[in-house]
Amino acid sequence: MTDAASNPLLSAPTLPYGLPDYRPIRPEHYLPAFEQAFATHRAEIAAITAQDAAPTFENTFIPLETAGALLGHVARTFYTVSSADATAAIQEIDETLAPLMSAHQDAIQLDAALYARVAAVHSQLDDLTLDSEQRYLVERHFREMTSAGAGLDTAEKTVLTELNQRLSVLTTSFEKHLLADTNDLAVVFDEAADLDGLTPGELSAAAQNAADRGLEGSYVITLTLFTGHPYLSTLTSRESRRRLLEASRSRGIRGNENDNREVLTEIVRLRAERAGILGFDSHAAYVTADQTAGSPEAVHELLRRLAVPAARNAAREQAALQELIDAEPEPFTLEAHDWAFYTEKVRAARYDLDRTALRPWFEAERVLTDGVFRAATALYGITFTERADLPAYHPDARVFEVHNEDGSALGLFILDLYTRDSKRGGAWMNSIVSQSRLRGSSPVVVNNLNVPKPAAGAPTLLTLDEVTTLFHEFGHALHGLFATVTYPHFAGTAVFRDFVEFPSQVNEMWIFWPEILENYARHVDTGEPLPAEVVAKLKESEAFNQGFATSEYLAAAWLDQAWHSLGADAATDEIDVASFEATALADVGLDNPVVPTRYSSTYFAHVFSGGYSAGYYSYIWSEVLDADTVEWFSEQGGLTRPNGQRFRDRLLGVGGSKDPLEAYRDFRGRDARTEPLLERRGLTD
Template identity: 75%
Template sequence: MTEATNPLLTPSPLPYGLPDYAAIRPEHYLPAFHQAFSEHLTEIRALTVVRSTPTFENTIEALERSGELLDRVAHTFYTVSSADATAEIQSVDEQLAPLMAAHGDAIRLDGALYWRVAQVHERLDSLELDAEQRYLVERHFREMTHAGAALDETAKARLTDLNQRLSTLNTTFEKNLLGDTNELAVLFDTAEELDGLSSGELSATARAAADRGFDGRYLVTLPLFSGHPYLASLTVRESRRRIMAASLERASRGNEHDNRSVLTEIVQLRAERAALLGYPSHAAYVTADETAGSPDAVERMLRELAAPAARNAAREQAALQEIIDNSEAEPFALEAHDWAFYTEKVRTARYDIDTAALRPYFEAERVLQDGVFFAATRLYGIRFTERSDLSSYHPGVRTFEVHDEDGTAVGLYVLDLYTRDSKRGGAWMNPIVSESALRGTLPVVANNLNVSQPGDGEATLLTLDEVTTLFHEFGHALHGLFARVTYPHFSGTNVFRDFVEFPSQVNEMWILWSEVLSNYARHFETGEPLDEAVIERLRATETFDQGHATSEYLAAAWLDQALHRIGDGDELGEVAAFEAAALTDIGLLNPVVPTRYSSTYFAHVFSGGYSAGYYSYIWSEVLDADTVEWFRENGGLTRANGDRFRSRLLGVGGAKDPLQAYRDFRGRDAEIAPLLKRRGLEP
């Protein structure tokens, strides 16, 4: 396949290098990857055969210039493989996984390249480099060493085998999860079984059923986490039970989609790889190159938070049981599928807030334009213009051009809001084009959510959780849009994993900020603003149900750590038994408060990039909560505050040690007290 017949082999003609998805077919990807691999290896060989002394320019900068075609093809493909994984795309993904792993190792473990990088690193103090260049040398040397470049050839060969096998298993895990999640969508025969849902929610289930050929019935598809947004409002207990049961048994039913043997092998191979690289466990290997530094530091934080969270959850559970005992004609013991429903009753009784009644005030387009975009414009001065002329990988995807106040181009923002069977669960941000002054590229970033799409003509009304997710993921998008670096290695969100969630969590603060909320929270039919008294009661509920929310999150974070603290040769054993033992160890085993992700559907750690790193959310939240305090102390939603946060944090991308960047912004290290207060965990 030639450049003339494969659109991936030449730069896109579209603005900002947005891939011309209309011209790209599944059969274009593998040939493009093969050519990109070949070109990249040729570039590396040309770099390593240079006979002159290694310098920053002929080694580090040359390394940064290499692989441009591969980066372009990979960003294009992985955007689609996560968001629209048709059977053809899944086939490509399965074939590609070991090839990508092998190619990555061919670069990272190249002895001649490592020698040249090490030579530059050794002379670092004598070189006249700016701060970004100096940090780039340090990071390349550290990352290649961490990846195993200093190993002997026998160890490198085994490492390459392990990485290829693991890449295949990661792809298998995601494919199994997507398949079983689709199969376990819960089909209902009558609308009465879904009593409590709004008309928009009911139409979404009818649309989902019709899309699969079940006209006249109702299909509830499953999100990635253990629960479901509908559990808060469904009045029929059996319907709640069916949905929760389906969610909890994903990829563990003994069928073709069972992930237990897959994840067991992943855990064992990761432990072997860590030992080969000189670490006692995969968790030790991962955290060694994060801000945490070690699994012990992670454990100390998780244990410090787990005990008060479990106590709060127990109090909440007792309060819910009391509601059941006093209100139900035939009282029953509270179970996991009842929690959200009775929590809403308590919330209504205590705070006079019905979260289902809030949804008419959270119409998706208004939240986006008058909430998310509005806050970003007030804070950073940026403007958004929809580009309906720019098509993307799916008809439901929208593209917005972003400019600074003075008209300077910032990049493109791509939004893929709705769920579909070909999209993996959860929500995420990914770069389609990475910014780099060296390559002359501006960023194109995408946000993916999994909001249920109502029937034609029906408004998309979001839950408060979905509003939070949209603001959160847009925080990642801002990080990707604002970073201005020279070298592609540092572009966008290429920062330490346990720092990357920080900017996205900070952006959540604007959801209930008066100026922002009053602008977007208006009834979708009447335009009536959300009552200020309701808003005040919403703010009063910020610590409400935090025992449950914190416990389910910490349980998943600890489960991830426990799975990845296994040493080489240790046996995982039966998965459910291992989970129970791990959660008992940290005091979070409570079937009424199940872990947010059980192992067989824990995509973050078995098919995503968060292995031994799911703790990152709470770790980053320390910085986030402290930053929110700073904004409140300094006047909130102002351009001066936005400019400071943008220039000192978002704008540096990965070109500076993240904790140093935080000190530059805050003037000191973060303090944990604001986090404890936010989550109701103060002593």
């Protein structure tokens, strides 16, 4: 299985754009392919360090950037599947692979001979004739290897490698436990009456979920990654709402084989220990030192500044909801599972607007082609052609070829819309192939969502939140498609974590842009556009419920910071997770039980199994730039080709080849102001 003749992963891709042909790939192919790719990469690095010639950019950085191509191909092929279609066999490979991948990454990043060559070139930077991308490449490799611990002594490197391998096992276990517990806790309802308030399409999806699990005649509601659930806003049965939210909040704390409490406390302890070895007071200090934020103190200052008005606004919203409940024949005290349902009632009364009734205007195919794609064409001139002849990794995943305005090929976009038990929760973008002039590669990017799949023949009707998610994730896809760099290190979305959400958040602005909205928001049966008065009410109510939305997000961001601001002496395995959460939320004034945190620690995949540890603040940090950019587009005439081209050329197109704040200043002409964000979220005095 280790030779190219018998292992399809070791043969050169034959499909356009280097898209892997998943059809002949079997689970047993992956580990042998990784073993070969590890060996090839190590040999490529050894060839660099074995040179007698003095280190130069040409003999060190060029081969460093071409090295690892096979490993990158195998890894991106596998991790696309392990996140979107993680069968039992794939999960087993993932667990086996985690420490192997960690050990290999450390072998490269901590290689003393390689670091010596990188440092030697870095020390000569001012005397070398390099272009801006080459200079930044030297700076980044030196900074990243130093930060990883390449300058430590042998004993410290040994400990560091052991910590990294153990952490890779733990984070993989966290995700495995979460997926299993999320599936186990899907809520079974025996009667359709228990789900009163759902649309026929939603009900058919619940019936299909039950049938798929061998529960014919019942209804199964699967859980979302975050604490809440879209159906909480429409279910008329208070007991059904309670069961759904209770199941969501029970993940990882039930004392079974999927309990994540011991896993996460060990993750926290080991991350703190690793930070100490690397010379930092905490994992948060280690992470933010190489982000635009610069320090956890800067993050904490922003979160605390926003938490006060957010909590104040949430309390006002809570009072309005309670007032509505008190007027009912059988009043009760508002609880967390009631919030979304009564929020829609208040919205209907205050704005004469029922957001839950909008789904017939948001048919998924039309949102995609006449909304998401149309906006991209209007801004950037790119066009999309579905390629049914190109196989993806799952039958539900669709492949589109993307061309520039002049007809030249740009890359491939893959959309995987629907939820399934083998797919992790949430929504995300990833690259299967990254663009690089040096390697002669073009981008292949994927968007994954978790929209319930209706019964065969029924249309897929999205909620407004799902429409927003589709536009958001496509903003990441555009970043991955447009980044045009020479060196693979800077390809696609390889930017600072607290900058990466910026392009995706900007792309959300086109959801309500008139010439886009009028094309995609049309009734699935009649074709009639969304009434103008409804659009006006949607815009008028944009700041409505922002106290809740901002508070639940900030609470999660603060939990992330609280865990990862612990020093090695305070981060112990004996921490009680529930007590820690309660203390942390009380500290920032976001401990309102009716407004639960968007993610509790035991199902906070972003930070305990994803790449956002000590970085979940990135969404609000990036939103400062996003809101300021929306203001710029509005001032400059909005949806025009010149505006889109400027945004593409000066921000999306540079990938990670430039300091992100420098790129932003180049685009905007100044640093971002915070006022647009405060106004958007209703946080001004």
